[in-house]
Amino acid sequence: MIVTLTPNPSLDRALELDRLVVGEVNRADRAHVHPGGKGINVSRVLVGHGVDSLAVLPTGGPDGRRLVELLDEHGVPAVAVPVHGDTRTNLTLVERGGATTKVNAPGPKLTPDEVDALLAAVEQQLATRPRALVGAGSLPLGAAETFFVRLAGLAARYAVPFALDTSGLPLARAIRSGGLTLVKPNDEELAELVGRDLVTVGDVVDASHEVLDAGNRAVLVSLGAHGAMLVVAEGVWWAGGPPIVPLSTVGAGDSTLAGFLAAEGRAGERLRTAVAFGRAAVLLPGTAVPRPTDIDLGAVQVVENPDPRLALKEL
Template sequence: MIVTLTPNPSVDRALDVAQLEVGEVNRAHATHIDAGGKGINVSRALVAQGLDTVAVLPVGGRDGDLLVRLLADQHVVARPVGVAGETRTNITLVESTGVTTKVNAPGPTLSPAEVDALLGAVEELLAERPEVLVAAGSLPAGAGEAFFARLTGLAARYRVPVALDTSGVPLARAVRGGGLQVIKPNEDELGELVGRQLVTVGDAVRAARDVIAMGTESVLISLGGHGALLVDAERTWWAGGPALVPASTVGAGDTTLAGYLGADGDPGHRLVTAVAWGRAAVLLPGTAVPTPEQIDASTVDLVVDPDPTLALKEL
């Protein structure tokens, strides 16, 4: 079983438009409503592949009730924690060319008691010794910048590894605290974390190794249409495939992380699986997740220890 925690979930409403005209009336030709939030997307992707998962999330108001119903409709086992504030709604505008524009609401402010209740719900599941705890997404007001570091310490008591997908100060605080199995930044988030721009494969690998030196086992770097890099203390792997015309990129990185965590075998195989899941996700509308028949790992190439002088944009 894989447990996911989404501290700031959402109802994701996506509108498909031919071309977004800023300042004009735009007419959508299709709409999509999905349960949203990075950890939730990981759980949805795992369930679509027949893997066991439980999603922990705070919920409040009508959209909170809707979020729970949407998860039930997709057979995702949820552990909702009631909060006083309203669950947020995020809006995505997707153009026919695949260009995506997102507007994310801030979400509710959690009280100290609500933060403790959320951590308590996670601890109940940690006691069952899941394979991994996935903590993902932004933090709502009230959670505190050290929330993910607190969560990692809690998981350590039960010897449950933690996968973290977040950014900014919360990511930096958690990385400095150590004890993470894997983090999944994109190249910009990793560059922000180490305080320098990443241009080449070598730049990204050195940045990842700086993170690893602080107590993280491995770094999975999402490169969007250029695939992904996986770095541990000794080796580096790159996986990617031919260019795609995306239907929607929203949630594709979350599906990539789900593929990495849900796969068995050596690191290279897990990375290929992750990229195959992510590539399948970008061909689907909204934040839909792929089913097994929609995933084709044969289109994904794997390179062990890629040339460090290559530009990331050339992968």
């Protein structure tokens, strides 16, 4: 069992249209509604690939109830922690050429008691000794920037591996506190974390080692169209494939993380699976997640210890 926590979930509505014209009336060709939030996406992907996963999330209002219903329809068991505020709705506009515009609502403000209840719900699951815990996504209003530090402490108390996918100050605080089994930034988030541009493979490796030096075990960096890199103390791997035309990039990083968690074997093969999952996700509409039949491992190349002088855009 892999437990995920999405502290600021959403009901995701995606509209497909030929071209978005700002300031004009736009008409969509198709509409999709999915349960949203990074941790929820990870659980959806895992369950779709036969890996047991349970989603912990705060819910409030009609959209919160609809979110739980949708998770049930997708076969994802959930622990819904009731909150007074309404669960947010996010909107994604997907143009036919692949350009994606996402508008995320702020979500409800949690009270200190609601934050504690959310962490208590996670701890109850940790007591069952799951295979891993994933904390993912933005923090809701009312949750302190040390929220993921507290979550990492709970995981350590029960000796459960902890993977974190967030950004900004909450990510920085959690990394500085150490003890993270896996950190999953994209290249822009990693650049923000270390305070400098990342242009080459060597730049990404050096930045990742700063994360490791803080007492964390592995860094999985999404590079968008240029694949992904895995950096641990023992080595570096890059994986990627031929160019593809994306239908929607929303949730691709979540699928990448799910693929890595679902895979077994050596580091390079786990990275191959992660990238195959991410590539499959961008070929699907809205926030739809890939199924086993969507995965093409053969299209993904893995390189151990890639040339640090290579520019990322050349990968």
